[in-house]
Amino acid sequence: xxxxKRLAAGxxxxxxxxxxxxxxxxxxxxxxPVGGATPQVDLVLDVSGSMRERDIDGGTxxxxxxxxFNEVLDATPEEVQLGIRTLGANYPGDNQxxxxxxxxxxxxxxxxxxxxxxxxxxxxxxxxxxxxxPALLAAADDFTEGASSKRIVLISDGEDTCAPxxxxxxxxxxxxxxxxxxxxxxxxxxxxxMRQQLSCIAEATxxxxxxxxxxxxxxxxxxxxxxRAADPVVTPVATEGATSCADAPTLKSGLYTDREEFGQQRWxxxxxxxxxxxxxxxxxxADRAVNPGYGVLLRAVTTHGREIVRGEAAGTGRTDVxxxxxxYPKTESDSDDDEAPAEAVCLQxxxxxxxxxxxxxxxxxxxxxxxDVVDGPSQAADVASFGLGRGWWLLGALVxxxxxxxxxxxxxxxxxxxxxxxx
Amino acid sequence: xxxxRALGAAALLLGLAAAPAAxxxxxxxxxxxxxxxxxxAGTSFRTATEIEQGQTATADGSAGDYLYWSFPADxxxxxxxxxxxxxxxTHAAETWQVDVYDGLRRRQACQxxxxxxxxxxxxxxxxxxxxxxxxxxxxxxxxxxxxxGTYYVRLTVTDLATADLGLPVGAEVRADSKDIGGSAAVxxxxxxxxxxxxAVKSQAENGGSDAESGSAVxxxxxxxxxxxxxxxxxRWVWTAVGGVLAALAGIGGYALTRGAGRPRRVPPxx
Numbered sequence: 001x002x003x004x005k006r007l008a009a010g011x012x013x014x015x016x017x018x019x020x021x022x023x024x025x026x027x028x029x030x031x032x033p034v035g036g037a038t039p040q041v042d043l044v045l046d047v048s049g050s051m052r053e054r055d056i057d058g059g060t061x062x063x064x065x066x067x068x069f070n071e072v073l074d075a076t077p078e079e080v081q082l083g084i085r086t087l088g089a090n091y092p093g094d095n096q097x098x099x100x101x102x103x104x105x106x107x108x109x110x111x112x113x114x115x116x117x118x119x120x121x122x123x124x125x126x127x128x129x130x131x132x133x134p135a136l137l138a139a140a141d142d143f144t145e146g147a148s149s150k151r152i153v154l155i156s157d158g159e160d161t162c163a164p165x166x167x168x169x170x171x172x173x174x175x176x177x178x179x180x181x182x183x184x185x186x187x188x189x190x191x192x193x194m195r196q197q198l199s200c201i202a203e204a205t206x207x208x209x210x211x212x213x214x215x216x217x218x219x220x221x222x223x224x225x226x227x228r229a230a231d232p233v234v235t236p237v238a239t240e241g242a243t244s245c246a247d248a249p250t251l252k253s254g255l256y257t258d259r260e261e262f263g264q265q266r267w268x269x270x271x272x273x274x275x276x277x278x279x280x281x282x283x284x285x286a287d288r289a290v291n292p293g294y295g296v297l298l299r300a301v302t303t304h305g306r307e308i309v310r311g312e313a314a315g316t317g318r319t320d321v322x323x324x325x326x327x328y329p330k331t332e333s334d335s336d337d338d339e340a341p342a343e344a345v346c347l348q349x350x351x352x353x354x355x356x357x358x359x360x361x362x363x364x365x366x367x368x369x370x371x372d373v374v375d376g377p378s379q380a381a382d383v384a385s386f387g388l389g390r391g392w393w394l395l396g397a398l399v400x401x402x403x404x405x406x407x408x409x410x411x412x413x414x415x416x417x418x419x420x421x422x423x
Numbered sequence: 424x425x426x427x428r429a430l431g432a433a434a435l436l437l438g439l440a441a442a443p444a445a446x447x448x449x450x451x452x453x454x455x456x457x458x459x460x461x462x463x464a465g466t467s468f469r470t471a472t473e474i475e476q477g478q479t480a481t482a483d484g485s486a487g488d489y490l491y492w493s494f495p496a497d498x499x500x501x502x503x504x505x506x507x508x509x510x511x512x513t514h515a516a517e518t519w520q521v522d523v524y525d526g527l528r529r530r531q532a533c534q535x536x537x538x539x540x541x542x543x544x545x546x547x548x549x550x551x552x553x554x555x556x557x558x559x560x561x562x563x564x565x566x567x568x569x570x571x572g573t574y575y576v577r578l579t580v581t582d583l584a585t586a587d588l589g590l591p592v593g594a595e596v597r598a599d600s601k602d603i604g605g606s607a608a609v610x611x612x613x614x615x616x617x618x619x620x621x622a623v624k625s626q627a628e629n630g631g632s633d634a635e636s637g638s639a640v641x642x643x644x645x646x647x648x649x650x651x652x653x654x655x656x657x658r659w660v661w662t663a664v665g666g667v668l669a670a671l672a673g674i675g676g677y678a679l680t681r682g683a684g685r686p687r688r689v690p691p692x693x
Contacts, residue, residue: 221485283468325525406672410681414680
C-alpha cells in the first residue's frame with residue numbers, strides 16, 4: 001500500500017513539477033538574505049562606579065562581568081563578528097554633561113581576536129556615569145553595512161543617569177531606522193525602576209530582558225544571545241505603504257517591514273495572476289506601552305474598492321504583536337488564452353492600538369508583512385473527499401438498495417420467463 | 424490538479440486489491456527520538472525555532488520573553504500543544520498563556536485545554552495545553568479553518584509582578600497530534616501547504632541559486648514523511664466495501680426470488 005501511495009505521490013510530484021516548469025517563474029527574490037553576510041553582535045557594558053559593589057556571588061559586579069566576558073569570548077562561534085563598547089568607563093568627575101558623553105568603543109565589531117579582546121576587557125575598571133541612551137546611539141553606528149543580523153547586548157547595573165534623554169525612546173528610534181537591529185538587555189541585581197527601563201528598551205526592538213544575580217547566569221545568557229545572532233534569519237525588505245490603493249507600492253513574494261502610526265492606514269498592491277493564490281499575513285508589533293485592547297485588520301480589495309476577503313484579529317492584555325492573514329485564490333479565467341492579465345489586489349492594513357498616556361506616538365509601530373503568491377488550490381466540488389462516502393449508514397444504505405435491486409431484478413426476470421412461456 | 428487527482432484515483436483503483444481494508448490507516452507522524460530536540464526558542468514569528476511533532480523542545484528564557492516555536496501539521500491531524508513552564512523558586516502569582524497561530528499568522532482557537540493558567544505564588548511549574556481543531560485539506564478563503572502547513576506556538580507570561588520580570592524560567596513544549604482519519608477528509612486541496620515564504624523558496628529552487636547553502640527561509644518546515652498528497656482517505660475503503668456488499672446483497676436478493684435450484688415445471692432440456 002505504501003509503495004502504491006509513494007508511486008502515486010511520485011506521479012503527482014512529477015506532474016506538479018511539469019506544471020510548475022510550464023508556469024513562468026516570476027522574478028521576485030525580495031526577502032532573501034544577502035549572500036555572504038555575517039551576523040554582528042555588539043556587547044555594551046556598563047562600567048559605571050556602581051559596578052564596584054560586591055553583591056554577585058561574593059565578588060564585585062565588574063569581576064562577574066569580566067569573567068562572563070572571558071567565557072563568552074571563548075565560546076563565540078567563528079562566523080559571528082563581535083565588538084565591545086563601554087559606557088561610563090573613562091570620566092570619573094561629576095559634570096553630568098561630560099559624564100553623559102562617556103562611551104567608547106573598546107573593541108571594534110570585527111572578526112574576533114580572542115586574546116586581544118580579552119586583554120582589552122581586563123583593563124576595565126568601574127569609573128563613571130551610566131549614559132545608556134548615548135551608548136546605544138553610538139553602538140548602532142558600530143555595525144558595518146551588509147551584516148545579516150545586528151544585535152546589541154546591553155549589560156547594565158543601574159538605570160540611565162542622563163535624563164532627559166530617555167534610552168527607551170532612543171531604542172525605538174534606532175529600531176525605526178530600519179536597520180534590523182535588536183537590543184537585548186541584562187540587568188545586574190536590578191531594582192524595579194531599572195527593570196522597567198531595561199525591559200522597555202528590549203521591547204522597543206523586539207529583544208529580551210533578563211535579570212541576572214549570578215555569574216553563571218550572565219555567562220549563559222550572553223552566550224545564548226550570541227548564538228541566537230548566529231542563526232540565519234530572513235532579512236525583511238523595508239517598504240513604505242501608501243495612503244490609498246492608487247499610489248500603493250507593488251510587492252512581490254517576500255517579507256517586508258514598514259511603520260504605521262496610530263490611526264493610519266497602509267496600502268500595498270500585489271499582482272495575482274489567474275489560477276494563482278495570494279497569501280498575505282501582517283503583524284503589528286507593540287514596541288511601547290499601549291492600552292489593553294487592540295486589533296489589526298487586513299483587507300484585500302479590488303482596484304474598484306470591492307472587498308474580496310479580510311483577515312482580522314483582536315486581543316487584550318500584554319502582547320508583543322497582533323497578527324492576522326488572508327488567502328485569496330483567483331479563479332482560472334474561462335478563456336484559455338495565456339494572455340489573461342494579472343489582477344492588482346490592494347492590501348489595506350489598519351491597526352487599533354492606542355498609545356498609553358504619556359507615550360510618544362512617533363515613530364509608528366513596526367509592521368511586518370509577508371506576501372506569497374503560489375499556485376491556486378484545486379477547488380472542492382463536494383464536502384467529502386472526491387464525494388466518497390463513509391460510515392455504517394452508508395454501508396446499510398448500499399446493502400439495502402443492493403438487496404432491493406436484486407429482489408426486483410429477480411421478480412422481473414421471473415415475470416419475463418412467465419410471459420415468454422405463456423406465449 | 425484535477426488530472427493529478429484523477430491519476431491518483433486511477434493508481435488507487437489499481438492498487439485497491441492490495442490495499443488492506445483497515446480503516447484509519449493513513450500514516451501518523453512517528454515520534455522521533457528526543458536526542459536532537461531543540462534547546463532554544465525564537466523570539467518572533469520570523470525567528471521561531473522549528474520542531475517536529477513528538478519532539479520535546481526545551482528553552483531557557485526569562486519571565487516576560489515571548490517564546491516562539493513552529494511545527495508542521497498535515498491534513499487529518501488534530502494537533503495538541505503542551506507547554507510546561509518551570510518557574511523560579513520565589514515569585515508572585517503569574518499568568519502564563521500559550522497561543523497557536525497558523526501559517527498565515529492567524530490565531531487558532533483551542534477546542535479545549537487550559538490555554539491560560541495562573542500559577543500561585545512560589546508554584547514550581549505551570550502546565551498549559553491547547554487542542555486545536557482538525558486540520559482540513561481545504562477550506563474556503565473566508566474561513567479560519569486550520570489548513571496544512573506551519574503552526575506557530577507562542578508561550579508568554581501575560582500578567583506578572585514587576586519584581587519577577589526577567590527572572591530565569593525554563594520552558595518545555597511538545598506538539599503531538601491525533602489522526603482523525605477519513606471522517607475529516609474533505610474535497611479540494613491546496614497546491615502548496617500554508618508555509619510562509621514558500622513562494623520565495625520554490626523560486627530559489629527553480630532558479631537553481633544557492634538555496635541549499637544555509638540561506639535563511641521564513642519556514643523550512645515539513646513533516647518527516649512529507650506533506651500528504653491529499654487524495655488518500657479511508658473513504659475509498661468504505662465506499663469500495665459498500666459497493667461489494669451492495670453487489671452481494673443484490674445477488675442474495677435475486678437468489679431469494681428464484682428459490683433453490685431450477686424453477687419447477689421446466690423440462691430438463693429447456
